[in-house]
Amino acid sequence: MPLVHEVQAQIRSLERFVPLLGQPAVDEARNLARWLFERLAGGVIWNVNSTAVGGGVAEMLHSLLGYARGAGLDVRWLTIGGSPDFFRITKRLHHALHGERGDGSPLDEAEHAVYASNLCHNAVELRELIRPGDVVLLHDPQTAGLAPTLLAAGARVLWRCHIGADETNDDTELGWRFLARYLDVVRVMIFSRETYVPARYRDGRASIIQPSIDAFSAKNIDLDDLTVRSILVHVGILEGPPPPSPHYGFSRSDDTPGRVERSADIVRLGRAPAWETPLVVQVSRWDPLKDMLGVLRGFSAMVENHAAPDVDLVLAGPNVRAVADDPEGPAVFDSVYRAFLEEPPAVRVHVHLAMLPTADVEENAVIVNALQRHAAIVVQKSLHEGFGLTVTEAMWKARPVIASAVGGIQDQIEDGVSGVLLRDPNDLDTFAGELHRVLADRALAERLGAAARERVRQRFLGVRHLVQYGEIIGRLVAA
Template structure:
């Protein structure tokens, strides 16, 4: 399925990073008309989809013939790929022969069905990873973009998966810690980005803020600790609740858990119910999800209304929700996992801590020191501006594409 794209203009981003925009236009002149197709599992509900909704239109504006295709697959396929995702992050999971056969069958069908006649095809994550294997006799160059923490994968699953991933020219990982054979010689460190003009990150008016406050009955007179995360065991929302409970012993705080249910994550519904039960009847734990009408603009408002961010994931490919919170001039307290540890500079724009007790102490430190809270917030926004905006991301993509087609 071809995804319908919005129109985005690079010129609108010059206010944030003029140098990157100029570099993109220069690269675009050399790649003008080149056909590039991105392929992933879903058009909504996850970080990859959000990225592509900005990256692909900006590639088009730079002069490339860029498009985005999404897999067509039954729910049983997504049950298998969720197991695959967890295994690549280290879970001790068995994938049966029948499940591997379904995985290959869906990839083979999509290799024929999707519009993939292009100069470069960029495959995102494991779901469509076998598409190149099932395409022959084309001039296409393939790039694999991995958004998962593969630092300690289940090797049996990793080796089986990668055994047929032999046609890739480059493999892009958030950080080099994630790189393993057979990609050692083609791997590139490749962090993602946030779109400063998207509904989730743009500046919003006082009226829009007030609308969200009124609709969700948010008490802005007390500090709000905000966690933005999918309902996924790796996000460890139980620890987030435990941190909040410890902080609550010293400060009259609220915890906002903000989330969306993704199409390709059937396990999420079960975990959502588990977290709800664990939270109990505490009225200061706010569940703000798309089930209650929370969309990107509402997430933006909630983050801006927050005092600081909290992230308790035990595995994290990158964690763009951290950059999103930092962009709103709020520090984040988080576990030092995956891409989290390259976004947060400990003691500069947030704190990196491991245990529930350490995380709670770090939150309390910021609540006790308002000047530090503000200083960390300013540092946080500047870090994102320099490193993790869409323009830097598009520039990196064009450089990689140029390297594989020259």
């Protein structure tokens, strides 16, 4: 069975951004693509990562590749495979680069042997597709070990790291030492924040590109209230029955009609919330660094310690059996479930743990879209965060966001202007107080939401992202 699979990206037109950004910004992107096409002289730009579903990297690749292809570039996407031990090691690396211990397992020569062996098998298949002179953009620790082999085969290799820590510690040093033997030969690297760049690569090879969202994807396209309500009732998040005429439909990236067919797996004590019930929502992977457990406990503190309005909490993530490169998902969900059972009934009746279907990527995306749009507050109480695209998504939907002041979240939210930043993610009393404050002040919530959407329009849409990638690849090809 092959390890490497190609992911199809639908062609998308940059013209749809004109009403948001203006014609000059779109023309700049198109002209850069034309110039790069000529310099590549028939070469391909390959993106390589470990999964086509689940997480912000996969979401960005679906949209960015579509717009790049729409601008005339031959851009393609491959995913690699690996054993459970391989993904356990890469998850350990994921935690280490965030400055966390994860499962505490070593990153020694035995781990190198597993890591390198898995990537060697992938490299054999990749070399059948990638030609000398092609550009290969490797994403994150899962693919870093491919760099030496692809460089030796004549490819132009860049490595893109979407994660990192603002401060170094023993774990970050351990993670970067593990990756160094594979990355030291790479001359072009891309990070999301300057503070994420390790000292050994602050020699001119690192560039900074902040992530972005696609305003026209199923995850972010405008939905009216009837559609939002229909979707959330259908999947089981809100109480039904749905409106008389079903409105589960949405437009896919290839402009064909889609429809929400699947339901979510939901754990709750009582009934689903009514349409009128305010929702506090966090949408993320079931990852300990996302701190779903802390969100649950902070919400519980608000219910018990404040004169809170009638409000429910929805913790939503992918179905834990559907994301192959995240072996921690089931254990994290189980820990949140056990904490849910320990809460008093007066709290549990307001809490809903939702595992969203992921078999259809765009169906999953429009469910998340509807849930974020319906939220009274969107939370992202991460302990560490590479960037935090769920924050960007909620801001684009003009939702008030309460999020931890960690990683790239700090670059998105201006505290008190376009959202609320939690200086200490572990301070649950402060978190509970901020939830109560924003829930109780509708004018504040609306002001924060309006400023949030404008900030995303100016700084975090895909055209800017594509131009930055194009400029960096252009310099590499011209060198």
